[in-house]
Amino acid sequence: MMDEMVLAALAKWPNVPAVFGWLRLDARGQWWIKDARLQHEGMVEFFNRNYSRDGQGRCYVQNGPQKVYVQLDAAPLAARRTPKGWSTVPYDDDLPARAAWLTPDGMLLLEIGGELAVVDDRDLAAVLEEALPDWDGDAATLPVALKVGDASLPLAAETLPALQARYGIVARPR
Structure with a gap:
């Protein structure tokens, strides 16, 4: 508000x-x-x-x-991992994620509260280790689910511009 x-x-x-x-x-x-x-x-x-x-x-x-x-730079929100789910900046809430995407550049993006959020790079390695412990890093073998805590999120490979378009985000307003 x-x-x-x-x-x-x-x-x-x-x-x-x-x-x-x-x-x-x-x-x-x-x-x-x-x-x-x-x-x-x-x-x-x-x-x-x-x-x-x-x-x-x-x-x-x-x-x-x-x-x-x-x-x-990426999405309207940035997400940090919490024991209950995800805290998003700038709102500082604690919400569950609904879906996940990995970009060719190695960014992990989530749908949180109906909005697109990028996982903070300071949490990325730990999240991927927790969620995809057996993944070899090859895009061709990307699992179909991201398992974080008790949640299992649909996971897909996608580009950042495609995700921004899907969520109606104008990254460089003029």
């Missing part, structure tokens, strides 16, 4: 032009303004609370009356 002050500013100034090309969300769920990673905890929390996606598939942060569109 967006901050009340953001909603009030939006109601007061509904026609402020949007901003493109300044804000980026990386595959670890970290915010970047141009080439600098955002490290101010209060700003990170503000961005996380006011992050959304429009009807055209473009992610944005509502900054007062202005939408600041977000370039995505």
Whole structure:
């Protein structure tokens, strides 16, 4: 839910032009303004609370009356493994995954809460070791299921652009 002050500013100034090309969300769920990673905890929390996606598939942060569109390195969410399932950034929830895909580049993506999430690379090796202990890494022998904890998720090979298209994601809004 967006901050009340953001909603009030939006109601007061509904026609402020949007901003493109300044804000980026990386595959670890970290915010970047141009080439600098955002490290101010209060700003990170503000961005996380006011992050959304429009009807055209473009992610944005509502900054007062202005939408600041977000370039995505991978997916709208980044996922970290938890004992109960997956915590997603920027929302910091704990939800089960429904499906999984492995890209030719070695990214693992999940459907979590109806949205596409990329598994944080810091968790990737441990997740793959847990879920696919006997897999030799050859795409031709990719198992049909990813077994993580008590869950068994359908698993398939797919490219990142194909997954972004399937989920209606515009990774580079203009």
